[in-house]
Amino acid sequence: MHKIESKNVNFYYGETQALHDISLSMKENTVTALIGPSGCGKSTYLRLLNRMNDLIDKTHLNGEIYIDGHNIYAKNTNVDDLRKNVGMVFQKPNPFPKSIYENVAYGLKVNGITDKKVIEERVIKSIEQVALWDEVKDKLNKSAFELSGGQQQRLCIARALAIQPSVLLMDEPTSALDPISTAKVEELIYDLKNNYTIVIVTHNMQQAGRVSDNTAFFYMGELVEYDKTKNLFTNPRKERTQNYITGRFG
Amino acid sequence: MILMLSSASTSITVILIVFFLFVEGIGVFSKKPIEEGFLLAVHPSNTIQKLEPTQIKDIFDKKITNWSALGGKNEPIVLFRTEDITEFYSEEELGENFEHFPAKIDEYITRTPGVIAFFSDKYKSKDFHGKELDVNKITVYKFLSGEEWFPTAQPVAQMGVKPLILGTLWVSFGAILIALPIGLAAAIYLSEIARKRTRNILKPLIELLAGIPSVVYGFFGLVVIVPLVQDVFNLPVGETGLAGSIVLAIMALPTIITISEDAMSNTPRAMKEASLALGASQWQTIYKVVVPYSASGITAGAILGIGRAIGETMAVLMVTGNAAVIPNTLLAPVRTIPATIAAELGEAASGGMHYKALFALGCILFLITFCINMLVELVTNRNSHKKH
Numbered sequence: 001m002h003k004i005e006s007k008n009v010n011f012y013y014g015e016t017q018a019l020h021d022i023s024l025s026m027k028e029n030t031v032t033a034l035i036g037p038s039g040c041g042k043s044t045y046l047r048l049l050n051r052m053n054d055l056i057d058k059t060h061l062n063g064e065i066y067i068d069g070h071n072i073y074a075k076n077t078n079v080d081d082l083r084k085n086v087g088m089v090f091q092k093p094n095p096f097p098k099s100i101y102e103n104v105a106y107g108l109k110v111n112g113i114t115d116k117k118v119i120e121e122r123v124i125k126s127i128e129q130v131a132l133w134d135e136v137k138d139k140l141n142k143s144a145f146e147l148s149g150g151q152q153q154r155l156c157i158a159r160a161l162a163i164q165p166s167v168l169l170m171d172e173p174t175s176a177l178d179p180i181s182t183a184k185v186e187e188l189i190y191d192l193k194n195n196y197t198i199v200i201v202t203h204n205m206q207q208a209g210r211v212s213d214n215t216a217f218f219y220m221g222e223l224v225e226y227d228k229t230k231n232l233f234t235n236p237r238k239e240r241t242q243n244y245i246t247g248r249f250g
Numbered sequence: 251m252i253l254m255l256s257s258a259s260t261s262i263t264v265i266l267i268v269f270f271l272f273v274e275g276i277g278v279f280s281k282k283p284i285e286e287g288f289l290l291a292v293h294p295s296n297t298i299q300k301l302e303p304t305q306i307k308d309i310f311d312k313k314i315t316n317w318s319a320l321g322g323k324n325e326p327i328v329l330f331r332t333e334d335i336t337e338f339y340s341e342e343e344l345g346e347n348f349e350h351f352p353a354k355i356d357e358y359i360t361r362t363p364g365v366i367a368f369f370s371d372k373y374k375s376k377d378f379h380g381k382e383l384d385v386n387k388i389t390v391y392k393f394l395s396g397e398e399w400f401p402t403a404q405p406v407a408q409m410g411v412k413p414l415i416l417g418t419l420w421v422s423f424g425a426i427l428i429a430l431p432i433g434l435a436a437a438i439y440l441s442e443i444a445r446k447r448t449r450n451i452l453k454p455l456i457e458l459l460a461g462i463p464s465v466v467y468g469f470f471g472l473v474v475i476v477p478l479v480q481d482v483f484n485l486p487v488g489e490t491g492l493a494g495s496i497v498l499a500i501m502a503l504p505t506i507i508t509i510s511e512d513a514m515s516n517t518p519r520a521m522k523e524a525s526l527a528l529g530a531s532q533w534q535t536i537y538k539v540v541v542p543y544s545a546s547g548i549t550a551g552a553i554l555g556i557g558r559a560i561g562e563t564m565a566v567l568m569v570t571g572n573a574a575v576i577p578n579t580l581l582a583p584v585r586t587i588p589a590t591i592a593a594e595l596g597e598a599a600s601g602g603m604h605y606k607a608l609f610a611l612g613c614i615l616f617l618i619t620f621c622i623n624m625l626v627e628l629v630t631n632r633n634s635h636k637k638h
Binding site for chain 2: 050052055057080081083084087088090092094095096097106107110111156159160163
């Protein structure tokens, strides 16, 4: 069974159709990269997987998306529970204006965990998971804004991991970071693959090549090609994919 | 050039108004609170030299009946007002045109050891034997802490503004207590829950509320809220502090809603998304992210709302009942500072004690609103500091 499976997904912003008939399946504990030029619908698709697009007025969706075999757009879906299972990391680091510790503890607290010991354990574990512990262990009570951009982004990943999701969505997580921070985050994605199903949107094709198992190429709201990353970059079947990855447009 | 001139003249006007207010207001402390052209006199053997205005009032209200209570001899106090003279002397004795009046008063005072007499200057005989009593000036402390406001009382005006200050604060506090929860709820609804179209209709409507003249609010209060308060609490009169608070709350709502809503709408989308993506519900996101983020905006809105409530005159004058007593419940009539000034300035003699006391009240009001504005400045500055 596939971890994530979408069937004939059409998505509209008002009158404008942003996604055309997308069918895409992802296996458990794999990294899938979504690539394509700006406005191709890759971020829109990613945000469908934790129903983030619900926040935008006048949008609607046709088709079905299953996670763990459950249609997440069915009427009986609890969106809050869905988002606990499907964590998300955003394009720009967006820590809360709180302390480093509180940032990670936030997700646990809103999910009803009150035991301070459990919270502390999970906070420490999550920060260790993103290899940030040594850098912040002495300033857990300082504001998260005192960290560098790369540290902030890793803190945001830790925050997402703390509530123990099984899927992690990443929307261009390194686009606002310098090369060294980017390398650290990529390394982290590679480590996380063993326990999480990761979907990552990226503009950077080298990054897609480095971190992902499978790659989907979106163009103008359509899924042009979806294959093993190695195949897609070395031997694309479609001409448009070929043109994009060789830099002829996009 | 014209721009500079207009801004300069505006500032000068403001400074002049404040200056004028304080010059007139401070005058109250340099005058004796006894009516001009009148005097208080006692028996020449009386050891009392000076009395406080409140003591004199207590004497004439018969609350103090012996001079020993004021540090004098053990002698019962005998009150004497001008009109009492006919009890002691016949009309013939006083003369056809009261020409013997001064002599008779003098005679009466010298033969009555415990007397205190209040009468007009013009009845003071040339060889007056009685002792004129001095009345203490009102001190700032007495002015602020005095609990009785009878600015036209005889023989001595009572200028205690504590009931007025407390009335003002009481009504404003009640107003904010009512307006803040409602305003906050409305702001949350508008910025976080309402659809765009609903908001586009509701927000201008709420802003329109701020433009309604306060007299109209007063009418509304008088016709709707006052009877309602009277019925609900089964009171003899509905014109109470509570009615004033409700009307003021309605008037302060647009300020509170508009400013808090603006602050909440400024919460970065990324913050809200981060919270929702962690599985927080919409309500958790509102009270854990949106409200804390816009706390200083909400505070500024609330303080500005109070500022408007404290200075509001007309609507309050119409619905609070205007009794100058220290309020101990919101269900009693109260009198606020602005309402006092508006109601009494017309009948106070220009330049007189009462007149100056009203200006002093104006100064107090100015100081209160000035502090409130400074507070808003402080809160919003702290906010901009936080964002950089």
